[in-house]
Amino acid sequence: MIGLDTNVLIRYLVQDDKAQAVKATKLIEGKLTKDVPGFINHITLVEIVWVLESCYDVSKQEIINVIEQLCATKQLFVQEVEVVLKALRVYQSNNTDFSDALIGCINKVLGCGVTYTYDKKTAKLELFEGL
Numbered sequence: 523m524i525g526l527d528t529n530v531l532i533r534y535l536v537q538d539d540k541a542q543a544v545k546a547t548k549l550i551e552g553k554l555t556k557d558v559p560g561f562i563n564h565i566t567l568v569e570i571v572w573v574l575e576s577c578y579d580v581s582k583q584e585i586i587n588v589i590e591q592l593c594a595t596k597q598l599f600v601q602e603v604e605v606v607l608k609a610l611r612v613y614q615s616n617n618t619d620f621s622d623a624l625i626g627c628i629n630k631v632l633g634c635g636v637t638y639t640y641d642k643k644t645a646k647l648e649l650f651e652g653l
Contacts, residue, residue, distance in 0.1 A: 524554060535570075536578060550597065559597050608627045609624040622644045
């Protein structure tokens, strides 16, 4: 596996810096394979969502599509893809941040009965409880 940082994936996704986008595209489309995939961890996914929302004003549905595509791409290996897809459904159907949805889903899968939060919006989710 080959680890991929957020900035490489953003350059590939948005193609806004020509020189960096060319290198990212060559890496992702030319070097990565099903046998030697690019690894995307949870932190990288959270950063991708944040950058797309904050810097590129990408809609929630477009972000969902991007994450689904990353999860489905054979030359990419997304950390705990099933958990990520569950978090994506929580993010899609609620007024919550992707990061909070992912925290709740990871915690649930790892055996937490509840995750406490001070975030009032997040506390409304079944995965959380307000403190």
